[in-house]
Amino acid sequence: MVKKENPIAEVDEDEEDFDDEEEEEEEPVDSQSRMRDERATMEGFLRRMSSERVPLRVHDVIIKGNNKTKESLIEAEVQALKTATSVQELLQAATIANARLQKLDIFDSVNVTLDSGPPDLPGTSNVIVEVVESKNPITGDIGIFTKPEARSWSVEGSLKLKNMLGYGDIWDGSLSYGWDQTSEVSTGVALPRFMKLVNPVMARVSLLSQDWLKFSSYKEQAMGLSLGLISTRKHDLAYNLSWRTLTDPSQRASVSVRRQLGHNLLSHLKYTFKIDKRNSPLRPTRGFAFVSTSQIGGLFPDYRSVRFIRQEFDLRYALPLGFARAALNFGVAGGAVFPWGNGFLTTSVSLPDRFFLGGNSSPVCTLGGPTSLLGFKTRGLGPSEPRRQVQDKSNKESGSDTCPERDFLGGDLAVTTFADLSFDLPLKVLRDSNIHGHAFACAGSLVKLTESSFRDLSFQKYTDSFRSSAGFGLIVPTKLFRMEVNYCYILRQHEHDRAKTGVQFSFSSPL
Template identity: 90%
Template sequence: MVEKEDPISEVAEDEEDYDEDEDEEEEEPPVTSQSRMRNDRERMEGLLRRMSSERVPLRVHDVIIKGNNKTKESLIEAEVQALKTVTSMQELLQAATIANARLQKLAIFDSVTVTLDSGPPDLPGTSNVIVEVVESKNRVTGDIGIFTKPEARSWSLESSLKLKNMLGHGDIWDGSLSYGWDQTSEISTGVALPRFMKLVNPVTARVSLLSQDWLKFSSYKEQALGLSLGLLSTRNHDLAYNLSWRTLTDPSQMACKSVRSQLGHNLLSHLKYTFKIDKRNSPLRPTRGFAFVSTSQLGGIFPDYRSVRFIRQEFDLRYALPLGFARAAINFGVAGGVIFPWGGGFVNTPVSLPDRFFLGGNSSPVCSLGGPTSLLGFKTRGLGPSEPRREVGEKAGDAGFDPSSERDFLGGDLAVTAFADLSFDLPLKVLRDSNIHGHAFACAGSLVKLTENSFRDLSFQKYRDSFRRSAGFGLIVPTKLFRMEVNYCYILRQHEHDRAKTGVQFSFSSPL
């Protein structure tokens, strides 16, 4: 919100020519409230006409900050610094709008008002900027939700608690808890600072304890205690560092050879850089625009022999095309990723199991931006290279070995996915008002192994045959608490051991 209160009192004076002699002889008419309002309106109209036709020179004399009882004034000054360098009225209006948005983005104020006022009378062509903030009355916020994916027979309880601006530096402290039935549990706490010392970019730090039970898909459990630092965060660029100690165990004693070879402890130390452009009009139901994300990851920078070393590259490209009726739009997307170890003997070395690519899941790929993940109709980690589970010490030729028993899904080193999604409004007005809409989709994806010299056996024909495909239609119900999808998926192509299902499938996920 930007208010303008007579920034230049001299603009209208150029249009009036007073005769001093006549003023002395004739008595001035009394100034009424109506005439004053008319004069103010005329001066404002003259100012707007001048702004639209020419550049109006102006500089800021002072920036006055009000309402910051807890917040440090230096933080607000840093966010509105651009106001002090403007040289025209047009630049001032633009800078004031940007300053308002930057202060709102801190998420520590209930309201922000930027008012432009005229400068001191003895300094013509100047303006004062008044920045008035209303700090959040409730510094503690929290939420809780239960999300479920019936097709995977799993659910998760997620809750979070945030403390805002406790130190007055715009700091946000948060703690979160996520508990997933037979899948994932995570406890984490962190802090985010919009500015830290001389750095002009936000800085984040987070400590987490993660436990993942993948016994339904692969016979191992994963635990990781980690520290992540956000080093750079701008509109298009993010740079983060992660250090964690990870442990893989096999409580079932049924792991295949590829899983057993990686059980134990290892150190994960990596840098992650993300470049992102998102010009879509909505992240949940885009009807126009495009988005692109590229993620580069270098693992193993910590000098330790147990450090996991790999190079990982992902990209994701989206485009939404409006059709001009019933808010219908077609979304196209293609994503890919490759991971490879580095160091001595890297050609024969496998990539660490948890860091590989895994495809599947029943959440719409339209909402997931970042890399190859979703493939509707296939369960989470439900496709890709796999090996039969076996008892420790058994070999393929041992008596009693059953190759048709459960299998360990091992993920892949090269993943590619693509989709097309047609979204449209439904005929009933009550559904359109609630943004409940339908969609039809088609998906394809491939997951192959490259390490341990597997790339030597990969041909164009084998790679083409590695693609799985599905299609279907469904209903999407977005609410403030969750996003529900009811889809009918038809599996067009799958491999022998893939976990896929044709039929109606439900999904409840976070609304964001």
């Protein structure tokens, strides 16, 4: 007996298999459809954001991760988030808040997330600010730098303690020691917000000792306190109070220098206005920068207080050339200092407050005033006088012996200008390391105006006071230091200037 197959059951199985295949085929179609819908929704949202204002209100700002940092500090930095009234304003405020929190330098990372608000409050958003505090609150660095023009080395080190009180406070101590030149010990604290002040406040105590016996017959020691009152993106206001002593350890001071020796009180207020639109402070290829510094000394009512008015400016511009990352940087800087008070036309400015030109560091990186003139040694040009031997009291001979060395006394009016062409080198390994070459030309003038010297100054004498140099070199930037190898050719110098044509090296801070 033959067993018949059930055709109905067979058909049913086939139909079930067919249905399963249809379901398997329909699933990816539905998934692709959903993705297209989501993409269309997102594109529509982006088009709406770019074409019209999307209203949105911030319901709450939630702060996470601040175990030690006071929540009030973070709230103050992200205050702009609460006042946003649209999606566009909220995105912009979130970017600014992230940058401000990062600038405090007490967090390893900052993340600002935008989330939807409560379901019963449409058109609202919650902002989640999550910070990761620094695991190691203590940081430090040390470096050894050289200034060949002064034939000296310096050891510089600093130690920072971050957020000890939870107010974003940064405590630091620094030490700088230079062989036969400068030593400084200082400590200070910086607070991003102090009480109801919205600007950072800084305080610093320092002890400074400078020995310039290779260039002038005096040694300076100063102990002081400086307070940073206002510090914003463009404006900076600081007050300094210090007690300064000038001595002559060599006992070879000239008459002009000896009149300046003694104790005096330095009390001055300094205001700086700065605009820097360059794309880099070390190797700018486009943009401009302008700095103006005004300083008034002698605010403390004391007869030994140093009274002077000092004004400086510095203007830079970087022009890209369109090949090999080449750029032409040029700039002009100037400064003037005058005493004030009774008889200011016949008195002179205190020695440490005058202008001193020279140095081997690239003027591209020294923004702030007339300082660098390549090829000339530090304090190696300008008004100078021969040193005279101080007569020994036990010696009955009158007069004084002339010393072959000279005192470089600085000037009251300084002007410098430069042009620098930077370019990439052909080798790829050098370009990847940002090692580049440059060619430069610079000129500067330093003259004396006080003690009625301005009466003898004419246009011809002023143009004759300019010195100039030109050359080319190689710049090697690293994380530890910035090295420059330059060949300088002195185009114009005066009889007693300290200048040298040849190859010169310089190691400076990378910042």
